[in-house]
Amino acid sequence: MEMAEVDRKSDGKTAATGKGSSSGATARRRSRGRVLGKRRLQADDDEDEEEEAELEEEEERQDPKPASVQRVWTSADFEKSEGFLRFIGKTAEEYAASKAAFASRPRRIETGEEWEARVRKNIEEQDKAYEEMMRSQDEDESNWDYIAYRNSWNDTWSGSRGSFEDATRIPAMRFTHKPALGYYSASALDTLQIFSVKVAATSGGLQWPLDVFGIVSIRDSVDRNRNVVFHRTRDNCQTLTEQERNLVLVGPTRAVVLSMPDPLIIDVELKVKGTTESEDKRLSLLAVPLLCADKYYSHVLKSGSYTSKLSTVEFRLGYIAASVEATISVRVIRGSWPDGFHGQFAACTTGARFRHLARGDKLAGIQHEKIVLLDSSGDQNVVTVSGDGMIELSRRVVSVEKVGKLKVFVRAWEEVDHNNVVEQVKVFSPLDAGLSNGELDIGFCQLEVSVAWSLISENPVLAKSVL
DSSP states (O other): OHHHHHHHHHHHHHHHHTHHHHHHHHHHHHHHHHHHHHHHHHHHHHHHHHHHHHHHHHHHHHSOOOOOOOOOOOHHHHHHSTTHHHHHTOOHHHHHHHHHHHHHSOOOOOOHHHHHHHHHHHHHHHHHHHHHHHHHHOSOGGGHHHHHHHHHHHHHHHHHHOOTTOBOOOOTTTTSSSOOOTTSOOBOEEEEEEEEEEEEEEOTTOOSSEEEEEEEEEEOTTTOSBEEEEEEOGGGOEEEOSSOOBOOOOOOSSOEEOBTTBOEEEEEEEEEOOSSGGGOEEEEEEEEEEOOOOOSSOEEOSOOEEEOSSEEEEEEEEEEEEEEEEEEEEEEEEEOOOTTEEEEEEEEEEOOTTHHHHHHTTOOOSTTOOEEEEETTTTSOSOOBOTTSBBOOSOOEEEEETTSEEEEEEEEEESSOTTOEEEEEEEEOOOSEEEEEEEEEOSSEEEEEEEEEEOBOOSOOOTTOOO
16 A cells, blocks of 8 residues: 555656656766766776886887997097008108107196297298298399299299290280180170370489380280280380380280289389499389279279389279270371371270269269370381381270270371371271271371271180180
8 A cells, every 4th residue: 555655656756757857867877978988988098008108118128229329539549540650651660659759748738828929939930931032032122022923923823824924825806807616705895994104203312314124014814924015125225204204005915804803913024224234223013913893884993003112103094894805007008108297196985884873983984095006206206107008006906895986096297397287086986806997188198097806705815725
């Protein structure tokens, strides 16, 4: 009876709760299952990690990894190595003796003052040795820079470029009648123009006039040899006066190539003639590097005075951008050059590239700079005409900007009547190769001016190169 009532009560509760009661129980069972599942998974993971750690420890015990060791070579290792004695150039007995001598030396750390004194002593000894070597070649200390340059040139270039005294083997008009092929390719290059060279000042008691002889040249990177600008022998001196100090130039014999960063070398060996050869004096001995910064336009270079013991030599130089080489000749084709008439033949060039930059940089243009080819009013007193009518010019080669102009001037005047003057000019446009011709009428004769054009090569030329 009581159990039946309990069952009824239970059924009543179930009936009262219905489905909701059944769902809640199920959810609670699932929740407990998930929790238990996570705990079981976590336990499994922990067990796996412990097993892996135990396996690693077991492997290390069974097969320990060797430590990485880098061998350090000692002096003893080198001494035992094959070929050591041959490398140092000693026998075993000599090496053992040197080791014993080194080991017997008292060892002490050198102080800063001792190190400084030792270094100073070494420098003084080197300077003394250098001075003795130089003095054995020339007693005059002012000439030592030139001697050092000559020694350096011989050490560096004599094997491939010939003798220090050699003149350039590269001729003018190299590519006038034939194109540049293969290695000797040619183009319009930046070049150096030599307008004039003069003895601007003297010292050491020298008195005007001076009978000067010797050589002035420019060396570039094309062949490192002398591109002669002035040359007189002792038997053919040029007499300089206080009023006329310019040297009569005979070159350059080809275009002087500017090739940065290689400097040009201004090479000067001038003497003043004495009563006897033993009384000759060294007027100037110079080897001066000249660096010209790359420019897009032609201009006059600012600095060009170089002082040695007895003189200052002044160069008037120009930078000619993207230029070709012009070789000028003048010939009488009708009439004749009369006796008693002097003549001056000159050239100038114009620069057209980026002239506004030159003005902005406050650099002088080249258009007013005269290049004297011949002046019979100076040291050369007459105009010399050969049998075929060719006038013998002192110099013939100039550089012309490829997009500029070349002007050739002729001025003639009578010696007794300086008012009787004739002047003419001929203008030429540059070419890459070939010839340009023009005529000038100066009254008493007709002149033909011829210009041979050539591109310029900057590729090095060796002493044995076939040109």
